[in-house]
Amino acid sequence: MVREEYGERLRAKAATLPLTPGVYIMRDTAGKVIYVGKSRALKNRVSGYFQESGQNSLKTDAMTAHIFDFDYILCDTEMEALTLENSLIKLYHPRYNIKLKDDKSYPYLKATLGEEFPRFVMTRKRENEKAKYFGPYTSTATVYGIIAALQKTFGLPSCRYSFPKDRGRVRNCVYKQMGCVAPCDPEVTPEKYRETFEEAVSFLSGNYERIVEDLTEKMNYAAENLAFEAAAAYRDRIRAVKKLEEKQKVVASPDTERDVIAWHVGDPISSICIFYIRFGKLIDSEMFYFSGGEILDSDAVTSFLYELYSRREYIPKEINPAEVLSPDDAEALSAWLTEKAGSRIYVRTPFKGEVRRLCDMAGENARIRAAEYAKTTEKSEKSLIRLAALCGLETVPTRIEAFDISNFGDDNITAGMVVYEDAKPKKSDYRLFHIRSTQTRDDYASMREAVSRRLSHLSDEGAAVPDLLLIDGGEVHRAIAAEEVLAAGYSIPVFGMVKDEYHKTRALVGEDGEISIAAEQSVYTLIYNIQEEVHRFTVSKMSAAKRKTQTTSVLEEIPGIGKARAKALLTHFGGLAGVKKATAEELCAIRGVTPEVAERIISYFQQNPS
Secondary structure (H helix, E strand, C coil), X not given: CXXXXXXXXXXXXXXXXXXXXXXXXXXXXXXXXXXXXEECCHHHHXXXXXCCCCCCCHHHHHHXXXXXXXXXXXXXXXXXXXXXXXXXXXXXXXXXXXXXXXXXXCCEEEECCCCCCCCEEEECCCCCCCCEEECCCCCHHHHHHHHHHHHHHHCCCCCCCCCCCXXXXXXXXXXXXXXXXXXXXXXXXHHHHHHHHHHHHHHHCCCHHHHHHHHHHHHHHHHHCCCHHHHHHHHHHHHHHHHHHHCCCECCCCCXXXXXEEEECCCCEEEEEEEEEECCEEEEEEEEEEECCCECCHHHHHHHHHHHHHCCCCCCCEEEECCCCCHHHHHHHHHHHHHHHCCCCEECCCCCHHHHHHHHHHXXXXXXXXXXXXXXXXXXXHHHHHHHHHHCCCCCCCEEEEEEEEEECCEEEEEEEEEEECCXXXXXXXXXXXXXXXXXXXHHHHHHHHHHHHHCCCCCCCCCCCCEEEEECCHHHHHHHHHHHHHCCCCCCEEEEEECCCCCEEEEEECCEEEECCCCHHHHHHHHHHHHHHHHHHHHHXXXXXXXXXXXXXXXXXXCCCHHHHHHHHHHHCCHHHHHHCCHHHHHCCCCCCHHHHHHHHHHHHHCCC
C-alpha cells in the first residue's frame, strides 16, 4: 500500500491523468526510478496503485510503499507505449521490473541446401539465402547434439573435410567403413548424397512416417533384386530413424510452430518457462528466474516477451501465454510481433485441448524449477554471506572475479580471468590476457598487467564492477593486485587463494594474513571451484596457443613454407601427423606447393622424425 503521507497527493495527481496510452515512471524519495509501466488508459492504471482497496499483490504493495512521485509520457498507440516502456527499463534498470538479464543471441540449426554437398551447421543468424533453418535453440550444445545425432542416424559425414574440394583425396576412409555415405568417394554422386541429406532435413521437418515408408520400399526392392547388402543398410537406417524418433516428443501436428509461455510467482524466486514447438515437436525449453522483489504479472510478461522477441531472428506463428494477458497488451504485442516478423503473429491463451495441456505442463515446470532454483540460491547465498564474514567484507560479494597466470617457459604467457555471479560461473564474462609487458616468465609482472588491463575497462559503459577479486597465489601476488586496484582509484577487496604442497586449496590470504577455510565446507567448496575453474580456463587457452605456434613454426622452418601455406597444409591434412604421412603427390595438391617444396617437406621429416 502507498504510504499514508504521500497517498492523498499521489491520488490527486493520478486523477489528472488523461485516458490515453502512455508510460508511467515511478520514483522513490531519492528520485530513483523503481518501476516503469505502460497502459492504454494512464489515468485508470496509475490510479489503481494508490487505491485503498487492497486488490494489489503483495509485491505490488511493496513497490507502491516506496513511491514518492511519478512521471508519465503520453503515446499515440499502445504499441508505441510498449516500445517506450522497454527502452526505459533498459535505461533505468528499475528495481521492481523483471529484466531479461542474458544478452545472448540464440543459435539455429542451418541446412545449407544451396550447396552441392549441403551440411548442417550452427549459426546465430537467419539470412535470406537458399537454406533451411531449425530452431531457435537455447544453447549451441543442443544444436551440436542434434547435428551429431543426424550424422549418426543418416550416415552424414562428421569429418573435417570439405566437399567437393576434398573428393578423391581421402584414402581408406574409416568413416565410410562405419556407415558414412562418404562424399569423399568420387563414386558417390552429389545426387546420392543429397538424397540422404534431404532425408535428414525431412526428419527434422516432422516427416517421420514418410521417411520410414520410403526406406522400407527401398529395402524391399533391394531384397527382391538380391542386393542383400544394400537391403541390410536400409534396414539399419530404418532402425536408427525409429530410435531417434523415440527421443523426439511429438505434441502436435507436423506443421505446428508455437511458443508456449507459463510463469510462476513465488517467494523468493519467480520464474518463466517457455516451450519451443517446431514441426509439431517439443524441440527445446528455457527457464528464466527472477528475484522475489521483481513484480511478475501479465503486464510484466508482456514487456518480457517484447524484449525476448526483439532479440530473436525468428518468431513462430503463434505465441501461447498460459494466462490471459490484458486484451490491450495482447493486441499491442501481436501488432508489434507481426510488424517485426512480416507475417501475422497471433498471441492467444488456450482454454482446452492439447495446447492447454502444454500450458499447464509449462506452468508446472516453472513452479518446480523455481523451487529447485530457490534451494540452490539459498545455499549459494549462505556461502557468500559466510565468505563475507570470514573476510570482513562490507557487502556480500555477488560478483567475484578470479585471476591466474599460465605459461610454457618463456612462451605464451597468459592470464585468465573467470567470473562468478551469485556463486555460479558466468562464462560469457570470462576474459583472456596475452601478456605483453614481459618476454620472460615473471608471474608478478604478468599479474600486474592482467589486473591493470581489467581495471581499465571498469569505466566502460555497462561494465560490471566486481565485489571481490581473488588471485591465484600468495601474499605477493595479492599485494601486487591490490596495488593496481588502489592506483586505479577503486576500493575492491583483494584476496589470494593459497594452495598446499599437494596443489589443493588451503586458505585465503588477505592484508592481515591467512584466513583458514578448511572447516568452512560451503566456503571451501566455493573457493576450490573458483580456483580450479580459473586454472582450467587459463591453462587450456595457453595450451591451445602453444600448440598452434608449435605446429606452425615447425613447417615454417622448411624453405618455401610461410604462415599461410603452413596453415593450409595443417588444415588439409588434419594436423602435423597427416602432413608427415602425405606423399609428394598429395602434398602437391595443395595450392602453392611445388614438387621441389614437397620434396623438402618429405626430406625434413625424414631427418626429423620426432
